[in-house]
Amino acid sequence: MNVELVNTGSELMLGRVLNTHQQWLCRRLADLGHVVTRQVAIADTGGEIQNAVREALGRADFIITTGGLGPTSDDITRELIAELLGKKLIENQDVLAHIENFFATRNRPRPMKTSVETFVPAGALVFLNRFGTAPGLAMKIDGTQKWLVMLPGPPRELRPMFDEYVVPLLKREFADETFVCRTLRSTGIGESRVQEFVEADLLPLVQRGLGVGYCARPGAVDVRLTAAGTDAATIVRAGEAVVQRILGANIFGLDDEEIENVVVRLLKEHKKTLALAESCTGGNIAHRITNVPGASEIFLGGVVSYANSAKEKFVGVNAKTLAQHGAVSEAVAREMAAGARERFGADFAIAVTGIAGPGGGSAEKPVGTVFLALASAAGVTVEKMSNPWERATFKEVTATQALERLRTRLLST
Amino acid sequence: MNVELVNTGSELMLGRVLNTHQQWLCRRLADLGHVVTRQVAIADTGGEIQNAVREALGRADFIITTGGLGPTSDDITRELIAELLGKKLIENQDVLAHIENFFATRNRPRPMKTSVETFVPAGALVFLNRFGTAPGLAMKIDGTQKWLVMLPGPPRELRPMFDEYVVPLLKREFADETFVCRTLRSTGIGESRVQEFVEADLLPLVQRGLGVGYCARPGAVDVRLTAAGTDAATIVRAGEAVVQRILGANIFGLDDEEIENVVVRLLKEHKKTLALAESCTGGNIAHRITNVPGASEIFLGGVVSYANSAKEKFVGVNAKTLAQHGAVSEAVAREMAAGARERFGADFAIAVTGIAGPGGGSAEKPVGTVFLALASAAGVTVEKMSNPWERATFKEVTATQALERLRTRLLST
Numbered sequence: 058m059n060v061e062l063v064n065t066g067s068e069l070m071l072g073r074v075l076n077t078h079q080q081w082l083c084r085r086l087a088d089l090g091h092v093v094t095r096q097v098a099i100a101d102t103g104g105e106i107q108n109a110v111r112e113a114l115g116r117a118d119f120i121i122t123t124g125g126l127g128p129t130s131d132d133i134t135r136e137l138i139a140e141l142l143g144k145k146l147i148e149n150q151d152v153l154a155h156i157e158n159f160f161a162t163r164n165r166p167r168p169m170k171t172s173v174e175t176f177v178p179a180g181a182l183v184f185l186n187r188f189g190t191a192p193g194l195a196m197k198i199d200g201t202q203k204w205l206v207m208l209p210g211p212p213r214e215l216r217p218m219f220d221e222y223v224v225p226l227l228k229r230e231f232a233d234e235t236f237v238c239r240t241l242r243s244t245g246i247g248e249s250r251v252q253e254f255v256e257a258d259l260l261p262l263v264q265r266g267l268g269v270g271y272c273a274r275p276g277a278v279d280v281r282l283t284a285a286g287t288d289a290a291t292i293v294r295a296g297e298a299v300v301q302r303i304l305g306a307n308i309f310g311l312d313d314e315e316i317e318n319v320v321v322r323l324l325k326e327h328k329k330t331l332a333l334a335e336s337c338t339g340g341n342i343a344h345r346i347t348n349v350p351g352a353s354e355i356f357l358g359g360v361v362s363y364a365n366s367a368k369e370k371f372v373g374v375n376a377k378t379l380a381q382h383g384a385v386s387e388a389v390a391r392e393m394a395a396g397a398r399e400r401f402g403a404d405f406a407i408a409v410t411g412i413a414g415p416g417g418g419s420a421e422k423p424v425g426t427v428f429l430a431l432a433s434a435a436g437v438t439v440e441k442m443s444n445p446w447e448r449a450t451f452k453e454v455t456a457t458q459a460l461e462r463l464r465t466r467l468l469s470t
Numbered sequence: 471m472n473v474e475l476v477n478t479g480s481e482l483m484l485g486r487v488l489n490t491h492q493q494w495l496c497r498r499l500a501d502l503g504h505v506v507t508r509q510v511a512i513a514d515t516g517g518e519i520q521n522a523v524r525e526a527l528g529r530a531d532f533i534i535t536t537g538g539l540g541p542t543s544d545d546i547t548r549e550l551i552a553e554l555l556g557k558k559l560i561e562n563q564d565v566l567a568h569i570e571n572f573f574a575t576r577n578r579p580r581p582m583k584t585s586v587e588t589f590v591p592a593g594a595l596v597f598l599n600r601f602g603t604a605p606g607l608a609m610k611i612d613g614t615q616k617w618l619v620m621l622p623g624p625p626r627e628l629r630p631m632f633d634e635y636v637v638p639l640l641k642r643e644f645a646d647e648t649f650v651c652r653t654l655r656s657t658g659i660g661e662s663r664v665q666e667f668v669e670a671d672l673l674p675l676v677q678r679g680l681g682v683g684y685c686a687r688p689g690a691v692d693v694r695l696t697a698a699g700t701d702a703a704t705i706v707r708a709g710e711a712v713v714q715r716i717l718g719a720n721i722f723g724l725d726d727e728e729i730e731n732v733v734v735r736l737l738k739e740h741k742k743t744l745a746l747a748e749s750c751t752g753g754n755i756a757h758r759i760t761n762v763p764g765a766s767e768i769f770l771g772g773v774v775s776y777a778n779s780a781k782e783k784f785v786g787v788n789a790k791t792l793a794q795h796g797a798v799s800e801a802v803a804r805e806m807a808a809g810a811r812e813r814f815g816a817d818f819a820i821a822v823t824g825i826a827g828p829g830g831g832s833a834e835k836p837v838g839t840v841f842l843a844l845a846s847a848a849g850v851t852v853e854k855m856s857n858p859w860e861r862a863t864f865k866e867v868t869a870t871q872a873l874e875r876l877r878t879r880l881l882s883t
Contacts (some may be wrong), residue, residue, distance in 0.1 A: 066685070067681075067683050067696075068509070068527075068683060068692070068694060069492065069493075069496065070496055070505060070506050070509070071497070071500045071505065071686070071694070071696070072492075072493045072494065072495070072497025072498070072499075072500055073493075073497070073505075073651075073652055073653055073692065073694060074493065074685060074725075074735075075488070075490065075492075076489060076492050076493065077488065078817060079488075079489050080482075080486075080487065080488045080489065080689070081480065081485065081487045082485070082486025083482065083485030084484070085485070086484075086485075087484045087485055092513075093483050093485075094482060094483070094513070094518070095510065095511070095512050095518070095522075096482070096483070096510070096511040096512075097508065097509070097510050097511075098492060098508070098509040098510075099507070099508050099509075100505075100507070101683075103505070104837055105508075109508075109813060113811055119494045127661060127686070128639055128661065128664075128665070129661055129662060129664075129665045129684040130665065130669070130682070131682075131683050131685075140712045168660070168662040168663055168666060169666070170662040170665060170666060171662055176729075183589060194485055200863070202660055211686050211860060212688070213688070214862075220565060223538055238484055238486075240486055247581070247583040248540060248541065248542060249540075249541040249542060249583040249584055250581055252543065252583060253581060253582070253583060253584065254539075254776070256543070268480075269543070269544075269752075270480050270481060270544050271516075271540075271542040271544065272479070272481045272486065272487060273540070273623070273624050274487070275626070279481070279486065281480070281481060281484070281486060283484070285594075301806045303512075304685070304873040322741060333774070335753075335756075338760075339756055339757055339759070339760025339765070340748075340753035340754070340755070340756025340757040340759075340760060340763070340774065341757045341760075342753070343748075343753025343756070343757075343774040344753040344754045344756075344865075345751025345772070345775065346622060346752070346753075346758040347751075347753060347754075347826075347865070348861065348862060348865070349750070350827075350828055350829070350861060351829070352752070352776075353777075353830075356776050357776060357777040357779070357780055358773065358774045358775050358780035358784070359773070359774040359775040359776075359777070360771065360772070360773055360774075360784065361746070361753065361756040361760070361771045361772040361773075361774070362771050362772060363622055363765075363769050363771040363772075364766075364769075364770040364771055364814075365761065366770070366814075367771035367814060370813065378481070383734075387602055388528070400783065400784075401777075401779075401780060401783075402779070413760075414763075415763055416763070416764070418764075421479030432723070433750065434801060446626065446651070448761065448763060450626060450759060453762070464704075
């Protein structure tokens with residue numbers, strides 16, 4: 058079965074928003090055994106939308122469009138697709154009642170513009186929108202087994218609607234296909250080396266149908282193993298064993314696991330707590346740790362000690378150390394980590410100090426210079442890194458390196 | 471001129487990575503006057519890549535492919551496109567020297583697999599990769615004025631290469647087109663209301679060629695004004711004046727400005743400093759503030775006071791207040807803000823405490839309950855909000871609301 062996505066929105070073509078639908082929908086569909094074969098984004102103009110949908114209907118069995126179902130004048134997907142398929146738009150009373158209730162419970166008058174959302178193509182299934190007003194729609198294409206599904210653009214409306222309505226529709230209309238995907242996430246080795254290390258040993262499995270892919274990420278290389286059919290799980294499991302045997306110590310996580318998920322899990326298993334003292338990462342480590350549900354069990358807190366005075370006052374860095382070595386130094390990183398650990402009363406503390414740029418670099422300490430410290434009952438270790446990337450990548454890579462050091466430490470204790 | 475993007479990579483179709491190329495390239499191209507007309511993503515398999523490129527060549531004048539130029543076995547874009555265009559692959563000595571130098575300066579042996587990267591289609595322009603090994607490639611299609619450009623997949627390789635090589639190529643081969651785009655970002659009004667407020671007054675400009683688009687974002691609605699041709703700047707400027715007159719107080723920023731950029735700018739203009747005490751946002755506000763280059767001029771630091779003990783110790787919340795009102799309460803938010811302001815010695819302090827979920831809610835204080843406090847020389851104000859979104863959206867929306875309160879305050883002082 059072929060599945061295609063058509064993302065509409067002039068804001069996508071102008072680069073004003075990030076298209077997160079592609080990843081989210083592809084992922085969910087793959088987990089259901091349906092790998093998306095093509096994704097297209099086009100502006101929300103009449104000709105473009107009708108052409109893209111017509112082409113997709115020529116290739117695919119299941120098409121999902123996103124966007125263009127709202128109340129404003131550039132929301133025209135519903136009308137265009139009704140026209141393309143020769144269907145009239147008919148007012149739907151369930152949708153009308155839902156929208157009236159949506160505004161009534163919020164004590165707001167219903168904007169007149171929302172009336173267009175109550176008109177749906179004749180014969181369409183209606184998906185009521187739990188987090189907004191525009192309904193989703195699904196239409197079986199006359200004389201075929203193909204389906205066209207239209208979902209609203211805002212992710213917080215689309216995602217629950219997909220799970221609530223599209224998943225049951227897929228299960229009912231299309232037999233489950235067996236598809237298994239496993240991603241092993243490694244760190245510390247380059248992409249071409251990773252393949253050199255594992256490919257010969259994976260070859261017998263490739264001949265049995267294993268797909269192997271490599272993807273370079275900031276500070277990481279993902280090895281992706283896939284298979285379809287009745288033996289899929291066995292083949293992927295065998296591939297995973299090969300990669301684990303060869304790259305074991307460098308594998309930090311599986312599938313979507315970010316390093317922060319692994320660190321939170323390991324801290325819970327070890328019943329240990331964590332505190333942070335962040336300078337150049339500016340709260341990024343705390344933000345990532347607290348993205349993990351349940352982080353409060355192990356995370357006591359952190360200080361973003363951006364100003365030197367904050368380094369002294371909140372984590373007890375000595376004014377002399379700052380004067381003598383500068384804020385970006387091994388000595389300051391060491392005192393930050395020790396101070397955060399003691400003051401929060403944590404088992405572990407991570408401290409980072411560095412130069413994120415674009416300003417602030419010098420010949421001796423260029424932009425990208427970082428000191429990472431890890432404090433534990435055994436004392437403090439400090440490492441110097443060089444991360445000469447632009448500001449956002451710098452913060453991300455530095456945070457990952459700091460968390461990786463804690464991960465390695467937790468594995469060895 | 472029609473521009474299309476073809477993003478290759480099975481990891482995209484499996485939803486294992488986010489496609490950030492689409493936004494970045496569309497944005498850069500629009501700024502150069504070339505609005506992308508279609509973007510397609512497909513798996514990195516032979517048939518898919520050749521079909522997608524063949525179709526794009528049928529519609530567009532300038533095609534950019536991303537991905538598939540690296541050293542591993544799934545990097546096959548170069549070979550497939552050479553085959554499609556009937557070109558031989560020839561070893562390029564500049565690329566070979568560049569790759570040898572890349573590994574020599576890093577004191578690492580050159581992996582054998584990188585040899586494939588030195589072979590380029592006959593007649594192609596070569597873009598040396600400053601941040602990696604795989605070169606970019608550009609080919610003029612025989613007998614046409616069309617160009618096909620191939621860029622490597624990793625963003626930190628693709629982006630500088632685009633600026634260094636593709637921008638000059640575009641300027642040389644295609645006349646500049648005048649295209650103006652302005653986005654006004656509003657907060658506090660729903661999408662349909664925004665359109666109701668502005669559309670009648672914009673109509674005369676729409677008749678002169680103004681394009682108007684609306685995009686609902688978390689906690690914000692963007693109004694996008696576009697025009698092409700010689701009058702483009704005048705028309706868009708006139709449209710901007712209309713929207714500013716009607717929505718003025720609700721407009722927090724222009725184009726890509728995030729609320730944190732505006733807050734940092736206003737704090738600099740007022741020569742005021744900021745401190746934070748974050749509980750449920752877990753460092754997200756600090757992270758966003760420190761994403762702004764030069765934030766260190768106004769940002770003293772923050773405390774991520776996740777545990778109750780951290781609220782007491784680092785920002786001086788009274789143990790009695792915690793016991794009496796609970797950590798998620800107006801009283802605790804008030805003490806957090808006042809404490810952070812005093813201890814950091816800042817002009818302003820923001821404090822947030824709430825229930826991010828998925829756990830921790832109760833009938834009285836359901837998941838999504840938040841107290842936002844803003845402390846200044848004039849005292850502390852606290853507001854209660856309800857943000858019943860999933861964890862990541864909750865953190866993002868709550869941080870935006872907190873920053874919006876500070877923005878409004880800074881504008882009124």
